[in-house]
Amino acid sequence: MNILKDGFNRPLQDLRISVTDKCNFRCQYCMPADIFGPDFKFLPKNEILTFEEIERLATAFSKLGVTKLRITGGEPLLRKDIASLIKKLIQIQGIKDIGLTTNGVLLPKLAKDLVEAGLHRVNVSLDALNDDIFKKINGRGVSSSVVLKGIEAARDAGLGVKVNMVVQKGVNESEIIPMAQHFKDMGVTLRYIEFMDVGNSNGWDFTKVVTKKEMYDLLSEQFELEPVDPGYFGEVAKRYKYKNDAEVGFITSVSESFCSSCTRARISADGKFYTCLFASKGYDLRRLVRTHNDEEPLIKEISTIWNQRTDRYSDERTEESAKSKEKIEMSYIGG
Template identity: 55%
Template structure:
């Protein structure tokens, strides 16, 4: 069975937040002045158990989901994450099991994650310079540790992609070095416009560097050609360099070029709520009926109805000056 909404967009991608905790306090989603040492994270009993995550994932796969991505917070702060990956990788119909991570814990975990069935990792890396990187992550962590994690993931046979949030006046000097870093390792890099995720990152439109500006800068050093075979639902405008099959540059332009109408993603929060938009104010409680004994088929009916009824277009409304103010934090929803 294939589920589509009113605009006939198929549901294909489930982002699963396995924890709301993170060992960084990045300016982008968990600024240190808000998420400090005294911040009240979710109690353990409120977090979905692995069996519950698997059951929800199976329900969503049965209505069209083909990609599962583990997020957080920092997913590697969830104990025994490889056990969950092993369970998700065995679900019939799943084509891709991936993870978004800050990379700081990858060196110790990459091999067992690969052995459990993880296919790819997307590593958040906003700078190679340790001082700039420390400013971006909010705790003074060094880029060296993340770079070690990237190399460990490659050695373990995992696919690797770099995500870089671009913020005017902070890390613009790092954009070319990061592209060269990806080129040397023959991996992909995505530049993401600084977005107003949540309500605490102090977003201002003048802090956004439009993707076109980044592309122009990179084209001075690389012969970038647009990728033409793009599937519906892809969020990035991608470019490749002839003769370099692994190296690819992409741009996620939620601010300058919204792509709401092609979105095919649903998000599952760590405490068991489904969200149909990264910028959503409220979600749909799936944990309560699950813990009350709801069957697989009943879950399927619930998520089918939720997807068909969706009408999210936050980024378009932002462009029109009509976007709602209150939103869930990105650390809660996952990237």
């Protein structure tokens, strides 16, 4: 069964599952240190979904058309024995692709185990090659070389790798060309992400956004780019190809919204179901998982929620709404 509905005809096919709200960075985009400091209280262990509960949820979603899973956080590699979860999820009928989003620090230690468990690909967050800039962004003084070692470890282990760079005016736009050159030479896909107003703590406003057009024009002065057709319905990246066939892409939630083709649902670490990255409200699926042994109540609840969704935040965003709307934090929902 593949549910569509809500006036946009958007199938439910991509599920992002946050397995922890903890991270080993204090990134200014999603976990600024002045809020997520050493005294910040993260979720108690008994409130976080167990691997068995995550497996049950993923199974229910698969029966409603989901074919792609992405494991997120926080930093998902901080979750103990994460490879065993991948092994469970890859066996679910209908699941064709499993990815994981990470800051890459623990990949040298875990990449081989993840591949053996069945993981297909990783998206690695890296916002600058310049150490001074990157250390300021990650809030922990971690060198970009540490993340680059993680990227190499993932490639050597056989994982597909994409690198995500959030671009913020006045912070790291000077790294657009160096990042492009570095990953073009590596043959690794780089995705530029417009700085978005996710959550309430990242100090977002329109003046800090470097748009896809601005980034594309800058790249075009240095490289020949050819457009690439979307690989599937609902693909959010605007993709381009260099002459050597390496790819670069842009995630354009601010300047070119894609609400009408969004096929993604999100589960937080404590089992809340979110139908939009910019949602302020989640639906408690953990309660159903812990009170019902059969799948039918879960499937019915998920279907009802998705069929009633009217999310169009990026279409309707204004400077005022971006400041006034309460939204779930990125560290909680996982991106």
